[in-house]
Structures are given as structure tokens and as C-alpha cells.
Amino acid sequence: MATFFVNGRSVTATKSQSLLRFLRDELRLTSVKDGCSEGACGACTVIIDGETCRACVPKTDQLEGRHIITVEGLSDWEKKLYTFAYGEAGAVQCGFCIPGMVLCTKALLDKVQDPTEKEIRHAIRNNYCRCTGYVKIIQAIQLAAKLKKEGAIPEPTETDWKLGSSVHRLDVEEKVLGYGKYPDDWYLPGMTYGSAVRSQYARARVLSIDAEKAKALPGVVAVITAEDIPGENKVGHIKHDQYSLIPVGGLTHYLGDAIALVVAEDQETLEKAKKLVKVTYEPLPAVHGPEEARLPDAPRVFDEEENNVQAYKHVARGDAEGAIAASKHVISRHFETPWTEHAFLEPECAVAYWDEDGFVRILSTDQSSHTTLHECKLLLGSEKVRVQNQLVGGGFGGKEDMSVQHHAALITYLTGRPVKVKFSRAESLLVHPKRHPFWMDFTIGCDENGIIQGVKASVYSDTGAFASLGGPVLERACTHASGPYNYQNFEIEGTAYYTNNPPAGAFRGFGVTQTCFAIESLLNEMAERIGISPWEIRYRNAIRPGQELPNGQIVGPETGLVETLEVIKPYYDAALAAGKPVGLACAMKNSGVGVGLPDWGRCKLIVEADEKVHIYSGASCIGQGLGTVLVQMVVTNTPLKREDIVYERSNTWIAPDSGDSSGSRQTLITGEACRRACEQLTSALQEKPLKALVGQEFYGEYLAKTDKLGADVPHPVSHVAYGYATQMAILDRDTGKIESMVAVHDVGKAVNPKSCEGQIEGGVVMSMGYALREQYPIDENCKPIDKFGKLGLFRAHEVPEIRAIVVDKPGLDKACGAIGIGEITSIPTAPAIAEAYYQLDGQRRTTLPLTNTPYERRG
Amino acid sequence: MADLLFPKAALVACNGGCRNESCPYGCIGCGMCVAICPFDAIAINKNGVAEVNESKCQGCGACVTECPQGIIRLHEAGSPIVVKCANRDSGKAARAACQVSCIGCGICEKACPSGAARVEDNLSSIDEALCLACGMCAVKCPRHAIYDLRGVLTKIN
Numbered sequence A: 001m002a003t004f005f006v007n008g009r010s011v012t013a014t015k016s017q018s019l020l021r022f023l024r025d026e027l028r029l030t031s032v033k034d035g036c037s038e039g040a041c042g043a044c045t046v047i048i049d050g051e052t053c054r055a056c057v058p059k060t061d062q063l064e065g066r067h068i069i070t071v072e073g074l075s076d077w078e079k080k081l082y083t084f085a086y087g088e089a090g091a092v093q094c095g096f097c098i099p100g101m102v103l104c105t106k107a108l109l110d111k112v113q114d115p116t117e118k119e120i121r122h123a124i125r126n127n128y129c130r131c132t133g134y135v136k137i138i139q140a141i142q143l144a145a146k147l148k149k150e151g152a153i154p155e156p157t158e159t160d161w162k163l164g165s166s167v168h169r170l171d172v173e174e175k176v177l178g179y180g181k182y183p184d185d186w187y188l189p190g191m192t193y194g195s196a197v198r199s200q201y202a203r204a205r206v207l208s209i210d211a212e213k214a215k216a217l218p219g220v221v222a223v224i225t226a227e228d229i230p231g232e233n234k235v236g237h238i239k240h241d242q243y244s245l246i247p248v249g250g251l252t253h254y255l256g257d258a259i260a261l262v263v264a265e266d267q268e269t270l271e272k273a274k275k276l277v278k279v280t281y282e283p284l285p286a287v288h289g290p291e292e293a294r295l296p297d298a299p300r301v302f303d304e305e306e307n308n309v310q311a312y313k314h315v316a317r318g319d320a321e322g323a324i325a326a327s328k329h330v331i332s333r334h335f336e337t338p339w340t341e342h343a344f345l346e347p348e349c350a351v352a353y354w355d356e357d358g359f360v361r362i363l364s365t366d367q368s369s370h371t372t373l374h375e376c377k378l379l380l381g382s383e384k385v386r387v388q389n390q391l392v393g394g395g396f397g398g399k400e401d402m403s404v405q406h407h408a409a410l411i412t413y414l415t416g417r418p419v420k421v422k423f424s425r426a427e428s429l430l431v432h433p434k435r436h437p438f439w440m441d442f443t444i445g446c447d448e449n450g451i452i453q454g455v456k457a458s459v460y461s462d463t464g465a466f467a468s469l470g471g472p473v474l475e476r477a478c479t480h481a482s483g484p485y486n487y488q489n490f491e492i493e494g495t496a497y498y499t500n501n502p503p504a505g506a507f508r509g510f511g512v513t514q515t516c517f518a519i520e521s522l523l524n525e526m527a528e529r530i531g532i533s534p535w536e537i538r539y540r541n542a543i544r545p546g547q548e549l550p551n552g553q554i555v556g557p558e559t560g561l562v563e564t565l566e567v568i569k570p571y572y573d574a575a576l577a578a579g580k581p582v583g584l585a586c587a588m589k590n591s592g593v594g595v596g597l598p599d600w601g602r603c604k605l606i607v608e609a610d611e612k613v614h615i616y617s618g619a620s621c622i623g624q625g626l627g628t629v630l631v632q633m634v635v636t637n638t639p640l641k642r643e644d645i646v647y648e649r650s651n652t653w654i655a656p657d658s659g660d661s662s663g664s665r666q667t668l669i670t671g672e673a674c675r676r677a678c679e680q681l682t683s684a685l686q687e688k689p690l691k692a693l694v695g696q697e698f699y700g701e702y703l704a705k706t707d708k709l710g711a712d713v714p715h716p717v718s719h720v721a722y723g724y725a726t727q728m729a730i731l732d733r734d735t736g737k738i739e740s741m742v743a744v745h746d747v748g749k750a751v752n753p754k755s756c757e758g759q760i761e762g763g764v765v766m767s768m769g770y771a772l773r774e775q776y777p778i779d780e781n782c783k784p785i786d787k788f789g790k791l792g793l794f795r796a797h798e799v800p801e802i803r804a805i806v807v808d809k810p811g812l813d814k815a816c817g818a819i820g821i822g823e824i825t826s827i828p829t830a831p832a833i834a835e836a837y838y839q840l841d842g843q844r845r846t847t848l849p850l851t852n853t854p855y856e857r858r859g
Numbered sequence B: 001m002a003d004l005l006f007p008k009a010a011l012v013a014c015n016g017g018c019r020n021e022s023c024p025y026g027c028i029g030c031g032m033c034v035a036i037c038p039f040d041a042i043a044i045n046k047n048g049v050a051e052v053n054e055s056k057c058q059g060c061g062a063c064v065t066e067c068p069q070g071i072i073r074l075h076e077a078g079s080p081i082v083v084k085c086a087n088r089d090s091g092k093a094a095r096a097a098c099q100v101s102c103i104g105c106g107i108c109e110k111a112c113p114s115g116a117a118r119v120e121d122n123l124s125s126i127d128e129a130l131c132l133a134c135g136m137c138a139v140k141c142p143r144h145a146i147y148d149l150r151g152v153l154t155k156i157n
């Protein structure tokens, strides 16, 4: 027992528990986020006696007499100050790290009035942010310091909510002050806790499950096994091969496979009960990687499959082989890229309960509420499901699949009770699909001027224990492997193999991060061979409006690759002139699903009783700022003002399905649907004032029509739009570290330039990790061995200057010219950095993370 | 707040659990560091061992060379979680020598989320480039050999 002060109030903790659990579960101070409970992430940061401290570390018994502050306990003036500073700087994305960052800001400013940038970086260096790359958080702290000294908070610089204006994002306040709800912030009356017992072996046959002891433990509500599933056991986005629970007699596919679900009244009983579930297995030899998976006598990962090939793609146009044979210069290389963990700050969590209309209501954090709906309906064999998105603490592709949502739904469906299913950080690292590791062989042929004649490649990937989006990722890796250049002889084949490793699926860049490293590295080497600069070879080959991409698509006047090269030129020349090692790379990335798949954007504008227009679209804001984009769309395309508009988080019963937050598609596809709904609303507003429209609905939808891969037309339209980028890395010759990164992006019309910059900075820093340090090692038992704090994510004091430049070139006639930015920010970074190191030490590096750099992991 | 003008500070790897009696590795309270320090940043504390005042220390390193026991080193001044022990004896001997000695049990290594805490030669050390200053090791150490210099997670003496 201990008595201490929380936000000035004296409180007594009777049982000893971590401060984090006490603050959240007992005091319901849910601004204190649980990102790992192991001391690594910093999301739980509080202030204890003036010092920042992680709430998950000390036990309440150690805190006698201490004074603890959470953001709930800031003064009103501080609340306004930090909300303004973080909003003005554009520092808030998913928001999960933000309350912790705010407390670091306070602790710093309470001690130092005028902190230097170095002191600021130092103050937040132990707190991870996966979204922002820290750049704008540092700026927010600088601004807060200035305003604190001046003692007054001004008006935001930009208040006009039209497109092109850097207004404060609409979710800043709830995220800074921590009252916005992520699923874990819900505590429902009578809520139970659920968790899965997972396989002990990556590949084994389940012989028996004995839950009697667990069921007998007081406080245990239920133990659920495969035979209790009312609908389909196997779910999945495209291919239904993800077992919700492995049945007796069934094969396990990886260590994350769930065998039984345990439900208990409280979290402690739950942990005890999980240990009491006895499962017997027949362990079987596992498949550790593609090299093993493809052997003719390899064990099969799936009983149901003939072999371990999950997907095969072949993309060809022209005559790559002939063109290469006739080329003056030919280079062939082998490349490898690693597994990467998304490391979003919010671990997966879902809350489910029976709602007042007799539906299983799921409160989720995912990349599409409608996808969650489809998969959960499948599992329950029932239509009585509703999904409501909560705040999403980062996704980056890792929250596309079912992780906890389906289990929560199943528990409520079977027990009738509300339930929370939340992953520990270790579970999150094990269970959700990762970025695919790739092995790639590329050959490029060029003429004497460096003009690309043809490229031929063959790649394979490890897609792990279930398909997830392995097929589409492979396909995108192949279709974009050509790079954004003007040549027509291109051939690639790719294979994705099932193995008993954790699954791989979507990850920001969707396969292109991998093949871009290969093609761009080759191009850099080719430039040297020809005797021209990496910039020059790209400028000569860059795809220009009206030209034909290697996939046959003729690109439109909006194509801005050349502009990105021209904008970066002065920076490039200056760095060269200063004798600095610099590297450069380009990329393109589709916006929208493309390749002939149905790709719908849908949006409803409903005038509700409060006489405001409510925006409903079944599209997730995973931190990128979709809500703000849609409000800016409405202000631009109707006579309405910001105050007349309310953005509603995605749900499945009012908001129409607008697809996944994937493929950088929401700004363009849902943006266009929203614009169309605005046309309807605007014409209604010409007849009547807004308040006379109460109860009316205005609907817009947009089908982004494309041709399927290999369509038999002269110029298939693979994607409705592409974003283009050039990025550059400059090294410091003395330290061998990155001095600065310059990232120039063509995004069509930037809806909110500051948000857009934030996406770029975050994407660049994420891929600096990919290029230099991040790994996800897996041991001989197919077990990922690293904890969150060991992944190698960049920290605030290690991030160099990042210059994000948005080229505002008029885009398509869709969504007012806006194109998605989410993924491309991460794509050209790694090859640019690899080239910079080559310039430094003359060593060509063909694997990631790059070796022999000061960033290389020790131990 | 660490003084970033002087990012390094001296650290004495001993907290005097044996009161200069039985440990062959630890501080003997000779006071040579106290005498040499140009900034008056070291004093002998109530346990009879040298202790650095980080707000005065400018990281010059004079004491590091002076210490006859070789147990003073420079560390990142902003890194508050430190192992204050130099005893390399095996668990049993280390336990016998001192109340707050590291016995090399490895609990810190397991608790550490970032791979910073490592036990080698029966003694824990923290790689400050990797340390996230969470203090999980300090809280879990059964021997109280790891300290939070800010005094938040552990009492200083």
C-alpha cells in the first residue's frame, strides 16, 4: 500500500501494481498509453517529481509521497499552449506517442526556458514516435517554448479550411490532451478480458486441448476452441487461409497461431488461466524460409495446399532479354532486403459487446472497418455485426488483417459479455504480418548514353504462415520493379512462398520498397559505368507526360517525376560542390488499388439535427489525417464553413464502404467520392439553407477504373494515378553519419501541405531505419527474437535534418488534383542512402540493412 | 536536465555497501579524486565512498586517471540509470562482500527492453547508446546495485 499524489490529488494504491495499470485501470487516466508495458516505447510517460518517467516501470508501492502528473493534470493554460503548439507545427499524426511527448515538453520547459534544439532532442530521445520522424514534434516544442515565454497564444497561422491550407488537424486536441479514445481506452461495465493461447511450435499437429483446469479456475468465464466457431474458421482479406483457431487434428502454421481463447473477469486471472490450458502436439519439421519451402520434398505449410507457393506473378512487355543482349552496358546483381516490423506505437486491441440493437459491436483499431466486418461476419456466420473505428495508433499496413477483432467478436457472440482483447507488445511483434523479405536478381542493359534498353528480374519473397496480402504485395513489387522510367522491354517473375515464419503482408510501400532498392541501386552503378551522375541518368530516362511506362500505361500531363529531379538539382549540386558524399534515388508509387480490381470510394454527407453536415465514409484514419482531408474537401467544394462540418469516424452501418487505408488511396479515391457528394449538397444548398436540409443525405461514389494485369489492350491503365519522388542523402565525411536528407515529392495538389510534409518526414525516417538498422531476426524455431526496444527504430537525437519539399503540380481531375502520399515517402530512401555510402567508401552494398556504417547494430 | 554543454560526467562504480571493509574492487574512500577535481564536484558520501555531483562535473576526466581502484569512468551525463558496482566476484563471494553488490544474476539483462544491460564477468553494465532510461533494471535488481541518478525510481543512497 502506498499513498501519493496524482495531478495534485492524494490517492492510495492498496495493491501493488505497476503505476501504469493503476493510472489507467483504477484512476482511468487513459492519456497514459500502454504501448508495451516493458519500458521500451515511452507512450506511458508521466512526470514524477519533475522528472519524466515511464509509468509501466515503477510499482505503486515504490511511490510513497511522490507527485505524479499526467496530461489530464496540466493547467488550462498549458493545455491550450501544447494543443496550439502541436497543432500549429503539424506534430500530431496517429497521436499515440503524443501525451508522452507533451509531458517531455513540459518537464523540459519547466526547467529550461530557452532550450536549444539539442536539448529538445535530448528531452524526447527516450520516447519513440513511428509516424512523424520527430521533426515536427521538435518544432512544436520550440514553438511552445517561445509562446510560454511570451505568455500568449496567438491565432493559428492558417484558418481557411480550403485545399492547400495547413490548418491544424481536427484531431489535435483530443490527441494532445489524451481524451481521444483508442480501443484500449474503453472500460465497459461488466467487461471481461480475452486472450489467445498460442502454439508452442511453429509447425505441429494439435493432438488435444484440455481446458478443464482453466475452466475450473474462479473468475474464468469461458475457454473457446475451434469447435465453438459458428461460422467459417478461416478468414483472410483475399485468400481465406488464416485460421482463427487451430482445431484438434489441425496443423499449426507459426508460433502466432491461436489454439484457444480464454476469457476471464480480470487480467490476472486471464494470465493464470492461459497457463492452465493443456495442449498436446506432435511437433513436425518446420519450413524456415523460401530456400527450404521450394524444395520438392519440403514439408507443406498447409495441409490444404499442393506445395508452398503462395503466389506467382509474371509481368512482361517487349523483349527484355533481346534488348539486354543488344545493350552496350549490362550489369547483373543480387539484392536482399529483410523482414521489417511496423512498430506502430499502439498494439492491437479490440473491444466487443452486444449493442442495443442486438448486434455484436466491435470497437476496433484497423485499416478498414468494413473489412473487419466482412471477416467477422464470416467467422460468426451472422449478419449481426457492426464495426466502429476508434482512433488508430498507427498502421503502416500492419493493421489490415484480423488480429484481435475477430477474437473479440467471437467471445462476445458466444458469452454474451463485453470483452477487451489486447495484444501484449510481444504478441503484436509475433502475430501481425510484417514486411516481406525479398531475394532479387536484376539485370539492366543500357546504351552508351545510359538510356535504359531493358530490365529482366526474378524475385522471391517469404510470405510466412498465411497469405494476408502476400499476392498483391508480390504483384506490386513486380509491376513497379521497372522504376519510373521510359523504356519498354521489361520482364520479371516473382514467387511468394509460404513458410512457418510469422506472416508477411502489407507494409508502407507494398513490395515496392524492396524492388526499388534493387533497380535504383543498379541505376546508380550504371551511371558510374557510363560516366554520368546518378542525377543525369535519371533525368535522361525519367518518364515524362505522354510517354509509356514499362507496364504499357501512357502517363498523363500530371506526371511530375522530372519536376522532382529539377527541384532537387540545386541541393544535389551544392552538396557535390561541397565535396560531400551524396546519393540519390527516384520512385513511383500507385495511388489506389488498380490492376482492374474494384476500387470504390464512397462518402455520405448527412445533415443532422444539429444543423451540421456530418461526413460519413467507411475509410480509416490511421494517423495520416484523413478526417482533416475530407473536411478540407467539403469546405473547398461547398459554400459551407468549417464550423458547419463534423467528421465522423468510420463505421459500418452509416458510413458506406470506402475500402482499406492501403495503397495510398484514401486521399484520392475517398477524396473524389467526397467531392462528388459535395456537388449534390451544393446544388441542394442553392435551393435551401442548410437548416432546411436536416435529415437529408448526399451521396458520392467513385470507381477508380483500371485494366487488369496483362490486359489485352495496347496501353493498359494499371493505376489511375502515380506519385513520384526523388530523395537524396548527404553524409558527413567525418562521422560517416547522415547529415541531411532531402525528399522531393510530387503529390498533385497538397491538401494540407504541413500534413503532407509530416508524412514525408515520417516516411523518410522510417526508411532510414529500414536502410540502416532495423531488423526482425527469427531464430531456428521460427521465433522472432527481438523486443520492441531492440528493433533499431530511430530515436529523436539520431535523426538528421530532413528537408521535405512538396512539388505542387496540378494533378488529375479527380479529388481536386490530390494524390496519396502515404507510401512513396518510404520508397526511394534506402537506395539513396546506399549510394551515399558508396560515394563515401567505394563499397557497393546490395543488402539491407546496409553494413559497415556507424548505424550498424552491435551485438 | 542533463547539462549538454558537458555531456559527460564522471561516475563512481561503487555505492559503498561494505563501508570500505570487505570488497576488493570498490571505492576505498582514499579521497584522491576529491583532491584532484578542479571543479569541486566529488565528495565522500555518508557510505564512505566518492560520489560525483553531476551538476558540477564538467567531464574533464582527471579523477578517472587518478582513481587507484580504476572504478571511475565517464558516462553520458543525460543517462540517469547506472550500475554502481565494480565487484567481479562470483555471486556468492560478491554477496558476502557487500549489501548492494551486483551478483551477476542477469535479471537486469532479461528486464532490459533494449539490449543495453549486459552481464559479463559477474558484473552488469549498461550500454548508454542503447539505454532508454526506463529504469526497469533499477526497479528489478534484487541487490539494488543499479541506480536512477535522478532519485525517482531508486533512492540515491
Ligand code: SF4
Pocket (backbone or CB within 6 Å): A039, B081, B108, B111, B112, B113, B114, B115, B116, B117, B126, B127, B130, B131, B132, B133, B134, B135, B136, B137, B138
Ligand atoms: S534503464 Fe531500461 S533500457 Fe537502460 S539498461 Fe536499464 S532496463 Fe535497459
Ligand code: FES
Pocket (backbone or CB within 6 Å): A033, A034, A035, A036, A037, A038, A039, A040, A041, A042, A043, A044, A045, A054, A055, A056, A057
Ligand atoms: S508502455 Fe511504458 S514504456 Fe511502453
Ligand code: FES
Pocket (backbone or CB within 6 Å): A091, A092, A093, A094, A095, A096, A097, A098, A128, A129, A130, A131, A132, A345, A393, A394, A623
Ligand atoms: S504520432 Fe507519434 S507514434 Fe504516431
